[in-house]
Amino acid sequence: MKKRMTSTPHDAVFKRFLRHPETANDFLTLHLPEAIRQRCDFSSLRLEPASFVDEDLRAWYSDVLWSVQTPCGLGYVYVVIEHQSSPDNHMAFRLMRYAIAAMQRHLDAGHKTLPLVVPMLFYHGATSPYPFSLNWLDEFADPQMARTLYACPFPLVDVTVIPDDEIVQHRRVALLELMQKHIRQRDLSGITESLATLVMLGYTNRRQLRVLFHYMLQYGNTADPSVFLRRLARRLPQYEERLMSIAQKLKQEGIQEGRQEGRLEGLQEGSRREALRIAGSMLQNGLDTETVQRITGLSADELKPLHS
Known part of the structure; x- marks a missing residue:
């Protein structure tokens, strides 16, 4: 309880100063990295009415968000002050979370591209100098692998460009990939043989097949689902009763x-x-x-x- 009370003066002083345009201008021109500072038009500084600190943490953290014009459009500088005497070893990750929240706010306002958000930590704790890295990737057990993952495009499985001959070799996931690749086709009869072959290989259990059949009928664009099901049933005698039952229901x-x-x-x-x-x-x-x-x-x- 004592910590919550003693943090209040820090919060009040911080906001009283850094919400003032001229004071914020001085603070940013002094402390922003030069490469970023040179791209900012500080005459356009505007205080944004936003806070991203979690409700239950506001006794220990305060934040201020400023927008600023850059050659690439609107950007933001997001400053957090940590009131705790013991610094948070996950502060870099917290700053990244808050910066992403500011980006989402920007998109929600109707902008089409992500803005640059510069997260800054204002620190005045008991331990000096600040003891932790502010590169959030250093928080991982394997920072180098984290850099490889998060500095590159994320893995993509685009079934629309994978040839069917390759998809059918994908074992237990082949049936799912093949069906979702072709679900919007007007006529699914072209993949009847491939579907039947994959079902007969036994990689898919009955529950998965039941879900798949209903998915085909509910979301597929097949001109005549009953004809498609009858063709499939001829190739899959063990499922003929089930498929013909669905076909009859469709007819009714x-x-x-x-x-x-x-x-x-x-x-x-x-x-x-x-x-x-x-x-x-x-x-x-x-x-x-x-x-x-x-x-x-x-x-x-x-x-x-x-x-x-």
């Missing part, structure tokens, strides 16, 4: 949908005939065409035959 749903559409079309046609009858009566009673259109919702072309 199609019949019911057709009946519903027919009823809807009938209702719509009946409503149109009634509107025409009412419109004819209105015109005979001297109402002008524009008024009749507004009341019935009919077009001028639909009313033309009624004038004769």
Whole structure:
């Protein structure tokens, strides 16, 4: 409890000074690295109404976010002050988290590219000099591997460019990759043989197959799912009953949908005939065409035959 109370004066002093534009200007021109400082137009400094420190940590940390124009557009300088007498050995990671939160805020405001956010730590702890690295990659057990991972493009599995002949060799993940590669095709019959072969290899369990079949039918663009399922069933006799059951269900749903559409079309046609009858009566009673259109919702072309 004592720590929470003694941190309050630090917070108040820090914010009173670094939220003042001229003071912030002096602070940044003195302490920013030269390569970054040269790219900042400090006349454009603007205090941003944002804080990214976790709610439960605000007794020990304070932060200030300034935006500044650079040759590449809007950038930010994010300054955190640590009020604890014992420094946080994960402060670099915390600064990275807060910087990413500032980037997300920038994107949420409608910007199309990520901004440069310069995280800075203002330290006045009991231990001097500051004892930890402020390169967040140094916090990993293997910093060199972390640099290799996070300084390069992330691994990408783009099945849209992997040849089918290569995909079918991917053992337990082959069926998933092949189906998701082709799910938007108008006709899946071109991969029937490959699908059947992969199923027969036995890499996929029944539950996975059931999910896959329903996925094909629910999200695929196949023109006639029933035909596709029947073709697949002929190649997979052990799944024929299941596949034909799905195909039959689709057929019944199609019949019911057709009946519903027919009823809807009938209702719509009946409503149109009634509107025409009412419109004819209105015109005979001297109402002008524009008024009749507004009341019935009919077009001028639909009313033309009624004038004769």
